[in-house]
Amino acid sequence: MTIEAATGESRITALCALSQQVRELMDATALTDVPEDELEAITADVAALTARLRAVARETPQPFEFAPDGTLRHLGNAVTGAANPHALPLVVTSDGESVRAELSFRPLHEGPPGSVHGGISAMILDHVLGQAVVVAGFAGMTASLSVNYRKPVPYGVPLVATGAFTRKEGRKTWVEGRIALTDGTVLVEATGLFVTPAAWLGE
Numbered sequence: 095m096t097i098e099a100a101t102g103e104s105r106i107t108a109l110c111a112l113s114q115q116v117r118e119l120m121d122a123t124a125l126t127d128v129p130e131d132e133l134e135a136i137t138a139d140v141a142a143l144t145a146r147l148r149a150v151a152r153e154t155p156q157p158f159e160f161a162p163d164g165t166l167r168h169l170g171n172a173v174t175g176a177a178n179p180h181a182l183p184l185v186v187t188s189d190g191e192s193v194r195a196e197l198s199f200r201p202l203h204e205g206p207p208g209s210v211h212g213g214i215s216a217m218i219l220d221h222v223l224g225q226a227v228v229v230a231g232f233a234g235m236t237a238s239l240s241v242n243y244r245k246p247v248p249y250g251v252p253l254v255a256t257g258a259f260t261r262k263e264g265r266k267t268w269v270e271g272r273i274a275l276t277d278g279t280v281l282v283e284a285t286g287l288f289v290t291p292a293a294w295l296g297e
Protein backbone atom coordinates (compact mmCIF):
# COMPACT_ATOMS: atom_id res chain seq x y z
CA MET A 95 0.00 0.00 0.00
CA THR A 96 1.44 3.40 -1.00
CA ILE A 97 0.54 6.31 1.25
CA GLU A 98 0.80 9.73 -0.34
CA ALA A 99 0.85 13.25 1.00
CA ALA A 100 -2.48 15.04 0.72
CA THR A 101 -2.99 17.96 -1.62
CA GLY A 102 -5.85 20.42 -2.04
CA GLU A 103 -6.87 20.96 1.60
CA SER A 104 -9.55 23.56 0.91
CA ARG A 105 -11.26 21.19 -1.53
CA ILE A 106 -11.01 18.42 1.13
CA THR A 107 -12.71 20.75 3.62
CA ALA A 108 -15.51 21.34 1.10
CA LEU A 109 -15.83 17.58 0.47
CA CYS A 110 -16.14 16.89 4.21
CA ALA A 111 -18.79 19.62 4.52
CA LEU A 112 -20.74 17.99 1.67
CA SER A 113 -20.45 14.58 3.35
CA GLN A 114 -21.82 16.01 6.60
CA GLN A 115 -24.73 17.59 4.73
CA VAL A 116 -25.45 14.22 3.06
CA ARG A 117 -25.48 12.55 6.51
CA GLU A 118 -28.10 15.08 7.54
CA LEU A 119 -30.02 14.30 4.34
CA MET A 120 -29.93 10.58 5.20
CA ASP A 121 -31.06 11.29 8.78
CA ALA A 122 -33.89 13.48 7.51
CA THR A 123 -34.89 10.82 4.95
CA ALA A 124 -35.10 8.11 7.60
CA LEU A 125 -37.42 10.27 9.73
CA THR A 126 -39.44 12.31 7.24
CA ASP A 127 -43.23 12.29 7.26
CA VAL A 128 -43.79 14.84 4.46
CA PRO A 129 -46.62 14.03 1.99
CA GLU A 130 -46.15 11.87 -1.10
CA ASP A 131 -46.03 14.70 -3.67
CA GLU A 132 -43.30 16.40 -1.64
CA LEU A 133 -41.40 13.09 -1.49
CA GLU A 134 -41.57 12.86 -5.30
CA ALA A 135 -40.33 16.44 -5.74
CA ILE A 136 -37.43 15.89 -3.32
CA THR A 137 -36.50 12.62 -5.06
CA ALA A 138 -36.17 14.51 -8.37
CA ASP A 139 -34.04 17.20 -6.70
CA VAL A 140 -31.75 14.60 -5.12
CA ALA A 141 -31.43 12.72 -8.43
CA ALA A 142 -30.28 15.97 -10.07
CA LEU A 143 -27.67 16.52 -7.35
CA THR A 144 -26.46 12.92 -7.72
CA ALA A 145 -25.93 13.48 -11.45
CA ARG A 146 -23.90 16.66 -10.74
CA LEU A 147 -21.63 14.77 -8.34
CA ARG A 148 -21.12 11.94 -10.83
CA ALA A 149 -20.05 14.41 -13.56
CA VAL A 150 -16.44 14.01 -12.38
CA ALA A 151 -15.89 10.86 -10.30
CA ARG A 152 -13.12 8.70 -8.88
CA GLU A 153 -13.15 4.87 -8.81
CA THR A 154 -12.31 4.53 -5.10
CA PRO A 155 -12.98 6.72 -2.05
CA GLN A 156 -10.45 9.14 -0.61
CA PRO A 157 -7.24 7.19 0.17
CA PHE A 158 -5.02 6.58 3.17
CA GLU A 159 -2.74 9.63 3.10
CA PHE A 160 -0.55 11.83 5.21
CA ALA A 161 -2.40 14.97 6.28
CA PRO A 162 -0.49 18.29 6.19
CA ASP A 163 0.23 17.88 9.94
CA GLY A 164 1.96 14.55 9.23
CA THR A 165 -0.72 12.32 10.73
CA LEU A 166 -2.23 9.40 8.79
CA ARG A 167 -5.84 9.80 7.79
CA HIS A 168 -8.36 7.88 5.68
CA LEU A 169 -11.13 10.29 4.76
CA GLY A 170 -12.89 7.66 2.64
CA ASN A 171 -13.17 5.07 5.44
CA ALA A 172 -16.69 3.75 6.06
CA VAL A 173 -16.33 4.14 9.85
CA THR A 174 -13.98 7.09 10.40
CA GLY A 175 -13.89 8.94 7.09
CA ALA A 176 -15.06 12.54 7.30
CA ALA A 177 -15.44 12.46 3.49
CA ASN A 178 -17.59 9.30 3.55
CA PRO A 179 -21.26 9.95 4.36
CA HIS A 180 -21.57 6.34 5.57
CA ALA A 181 -19.17 7.07 8.45
CA LEU A 182 -20.47 8.44 11.77
CA PRO A 183 -17.62 9.60 11.49
CA LEU A 184 -15.93 7.90 14.45
CA VAL A 185 -13.00 9.78 16.03
CA VAL A 186 -10.61 7.33 17.70
CA THR A 187 -8.00 8.55 20.18
CA SER A 188 -5.24 6.71 21.99
CA ASP A 189 -3.23 7.05 25.19
CA GLY A 190 -0.50 4.95 23.58
CA GLU A 191 -1.82 1.69 25.06
CA SER A 192 -5.54 1.47 24.37
CA VAL A 193 -7.97 3.28 22.10
CA ARG A 194 -11.20 5.11 22.82
CA ALA A 195 -13.95 6.79 20.82
CA GLU A 196 -16.92 8.80 22.02
CA LEU A 197 -19.92 8.26 19.79
CA SER A 198 -23.65 8.59 19.53
CA PHE A 199 -25.72 6.50 17.15
CA ARG A 200 -28.65 8.00 15.26
CA PRO A 201 -32.17 6.78 14.33
CA LEU A 202 -30.67 5.98 10.91
CA HIS A 203 -28.82 3.09 12.60
CA GLU A 204 -31.98 1.38 13.82
CA GLY A 205 -32.18 -2.41 13.79
CA PRO A 206 -34.66 -3.70 16.38
CA PRO A 207 -37.28 -0.94 16.87
CA GLY A 208 -35.81 1.71 19.19
CA SER A 209 -32.26 0.38 19.24
CA VAL A 210 -29.16 0.06 17.08
CA HIS A 211 -28.64 -2.73 14.52
CA GLY A 212 -26.20 -5.35 15.84
CA GLY A 213 -24.19 -5.24 12.63
CA ILE A 214 -23.59 -1.52 13.11
CA SER A 215 -22.23 -2.13 16.64
CA ALA A 216 -20.03 -4.93 15.26
CA MET A 217 -18.71 -2.62 12.54
CA ILE A 218 -17.73 0.00 15.11
CA LEU A 219 -16.02 -2.63 17.27
CA ASP A 220 -14.21 -4.12 14.27
CA HIS A 221 -12.69 -0.73 13.58
CA VAL A 222 -11.88 0.13 17.20
CA LEU A 223 -10.23 -3.26 17.69
CA GLY A 224 -8.29 -2.78 14.44
CA GLN A 225 -6.92 0.52 15.72
CA ALA A 226 -6.00 -1.17 19.02
CA VAL A 227 -3.87 -3.55 16.95
CA VAL A 228 -2.15 -0.57 15.29
CA VAL A 229 -1.56 1.17 18.64
CA ALA A 230 0.07 -2.06 19.90
CA GLY A 231 2.54 -1.67 17.04
CA PHE A 232 1.07 -4.15 14.56
CA ALA A 233 -1.37 -4.08 11.62
CA GLY A 234 -3.67 -6.67 10.20
CA MET A 235 -6.92 -7.70 8.65
CA THR A 236 -9.77 -8.94 10.81
CA ALA A 237 -9.65 -12.76 10.67
CA SER A 238 -12.38 -13.27 13.27
CA LEU A 239 -14.59 -11.04 15.37
CA SER A 240 -16.67 -12.42 18.24
CA VAL A 241 -19.43 -10.14 19.50
CA ASN A 242 -21.40 -10.52 22.70
CA TYR A 243 -24.54 -8.38 22.88
CA ARG A 244 -25.24 -7.72 26.59
CA LYS A 245 -27.91 -5.01 26.35
CA PRO A 246 -29.73 -3.21 23.51
CA VAL A 247 -27.72 -0.23 22.23
CA PRO A 248 -29.76 3.00 22.30
CA TYR A 249 -29.44 5.75 19.73
CA GLY A 250 -29.28 9.44 20.62
CA VAL A 251 -27.29 8.63 23.77
CA PRO A 252 -23.57 9.37 24.41
CA LEU A 253 -21.56 6.13 24.37
CA VAL A 254 -17.89 5.15 24.66
CA ALA A 255 -16.15 2.48 22.57
CA THR A 256 -12.80 1.16 23.76
CA GLY A 257 -10.27 -1.39 22.55
CA ALA A 258 -7.04 -2.88 23.84
CA PHE A 259 -4.34 -5.38 22.92
CA THR A 260 -4.45 -8.74 24.69
CA ARG A 261 -1.80 -10.98 23.11
CA LYS A 262 0.37 -11.71 20.09
CA GLU A 263 1.60 -14.92 18.45
CA GLY A 264 3.53 -14.70 15.19
CA ARG A 265 1.37 -12.78 12.67
CA LYS A 266 -1.71 -13.13 14.89
CA THR A 267 -2.81 -10.37 17.27
CA TRP A 268 -5.74 -10.66 19.69
CA VAL A 269 -7.58 -7.60 20.95
CA GLU A 270 -10.72 -6.92 22.95
CA GLY A 271 -13.14 -4.06 23.30
CA ARG A 272 -16.57 -2.86 24.22
CA ILE A 273 -19.27 -0.27 23.71
CA ALA A 274 -20.58 1.14 27.00
CA LEU A 275 -22.76 3.88 28.42
CA THR A 276 -20.79 6.80 29.89
CA ASP A 277 -21.47 5.37 33.40
CA GLY A 278 -19.53 2.25 32.38
CA THR A 279 -22.50 -0.06 31.78
CA VAL A 280 -21.33 -2.51 29.10
CA LEU A 281 -23.69 -2.92 26.15
CA VAL A 282 -21.60 -4.90 23.65
CA GLU A 283 -18.29 -6.73 24.09
CA ALA A 284 -16.01 -8.09 21.39
CA THR A 285 -12.81 -10.02 20.94
CA GLY A 286 -10.96 -10.04 17.66
CA LEU A 287 -8.15 -11.89 15.95
CA PHE A 288 -6.24 -9.80 13.42
CA VAL A 289 -3.75 -11.44 11.08
CA THR A 290 -0.93 -9.56 9.38
CA PRO A 291 -0.91 -10.89 5.80
CA ALA A 292 2.47 -12.36 4.93
CA ALA A 293 2.62 -10.02 1.91
CA TRP A 294 2.53 -6.94 4.20
CA LEU A 295 5.77 -8.20 5.78
CA GLY A 296 7.33 -8.91 2.39
CA GLU A 297 7.34 -12.65 3.15
Ligand SMILES: CCCCC/C=C\C/C=C\C/C=C\C/C=C\CCCC(=O)SCCNC(=O)CCNC(=O)[C@H](O)C(C)(C)COP(=O)(O)OP(=O)(O)OC[C@H]1O[C@@H](n2cnc3c(N)ncnc32)[C@H](O)[C@@H]1OP(=O)(O)O
Nearest residue numbers: 220221224225228233234235236237238264289290291292
Ligand atom coordinates in the same frame (compact mmCIF):
# COMPACT_ATOMS: atom_id res chain seq x y z
C1 LIG B 1 -7.12 -2.61 7.11
C2 LIG B 1 -6.01 -2.26 8.04
C3 LIG B 1 -4.88 -1.45 7.40
C4 LIG B 1 -3.79 -1.17 8.39
C5 LIG B 1 -2.81 -0.13 7.86
C6 LIG B 1 -1.91 0.35 8.95
C7 LIG B 1 -1.94 1.56 9.50
C8 LIG B 1 -2.99 2.54 9.21
C9 LIG B 1 -3.36 3.29 10.42
C10 LIG B 1 -4.60 3.38 10.91
C11 LIG B 1 -5.71 2.53 10.44
C12 LIG B 1 -6.35 2.03 11.62
C13 LIG B 1 -6.68 0.80 11.87
C14 LIG B 1 -7.35 -0.15 11.01
C15 LIG B 1 -8.72 -0.20 11.53
C16 LIG B 1 -9.63 -1.09 11.31
C17 LIG B 1 -9.39 -2.38 10.76
C18 LIG B 1 -10.60 -2.87 10.00
C19 LIG B 1 -10.26 -4.24 9.59
C20 LIG B 1 -11.15 -4.82 8.57
O1 LIG B 1 -12.30 -4.58 8.49
S1 LIG B 1 -10.40 -5.91 7.52
C21 LIG B 1 -11.70 -6.49 6.47
C22 LIG B 1 -12.25 -7.83 6.88
N1 LIG B 1 -11.26 -8.84 6.83
C23 LIG B 1 -10.87 -9.41 5.68
O2 LIG B 1 -11.29 -9.07 4.60
C24 LIG B 1 -9.84 -10.52 5.80
C25 LIG B 1 -9.94 -11.52 4.66
N2 LIG B 1 -9.03 -12.59 4.91
C26 LIG B 1 -7.73 -12.49 4.59
O3 LIG B 1 -7.26 -11.55 3.97
C27 LIG B 1 -6.89 -13.62 5.05
O4 LIG B 1 -7.63 -14.76 5.26
C28 LIG B 1 -6.11 -13.28 6.37
C29 LIG B 1 -5.18 -12.06 6.13
C30 LIG B 1 -7.04 -12.98 7.54
C31 LIG B 1 -5.24 -14.47 6.72
O5 LIG B 1 -4.57 -14.84 5.54
P1 LIG B 1 -3.10 -15.42 5.60
O6 LIG B 1 -2.80 -15.98 4.25
O7 LIG B 1 -2.17 -14.43 6.17
O8 LIG B 1 -3.33 -16.62 6.61
P2 LIG B 1 -2.50 -17.84 6.91
O9 LIG B 1 -3.21 -19.01 6.37
O10 LIG B 1 -1.06 -17.64 6.51
O11 LIG B 1 -2.62 -17.91 8.51
C32 LIG B 1 -1.76 -17.21 9.38
C33 LIG B 1 -2.19 -17.65 10.78
O12 LIG B 1 -3.48 -17.06 11.06
C34 LIG B 1 -4.47 -18.07 11.29
N3 LIG B 1 -5.71 -17.66 10.68
C35 LIG B 1 -5.87 -17.13 9.44
N4 LIG B 1 -7.13 -16.83 9.21
C36 LIG B 1 -7.81 -17.17 10.33
C37 LIG B 1 -9.16 -17.09 10.69
N5 LIG B 1 -10.06 -16.57 9.83
N6 LIG B 1 -9.53 -17.51 11.90
C38 LIG B 1 -8.60 -18.01 12.76
N7 LIG B 1 -7.28 -18.10 12.48
C39 LIG B 1 -6.90 -17.69 11.28
C40 LIG B 1 -3.91 -19.33 10.65
O13 LIG B 1 -4.43 -20.47 11.28
C41 LIG B 1 -2.41 -19.16 10.90
O14 LIG B 1 -2.12 -19.50 12.24
P3 LIG B 1 -0.78 -20.31 12.60
O15 LIG B 1 0.36 -19.43 12.18
O16 LIG B 1 -0.85 -20.52 14.08
O17 LIG B 1 -0.85 -21.58 11.83
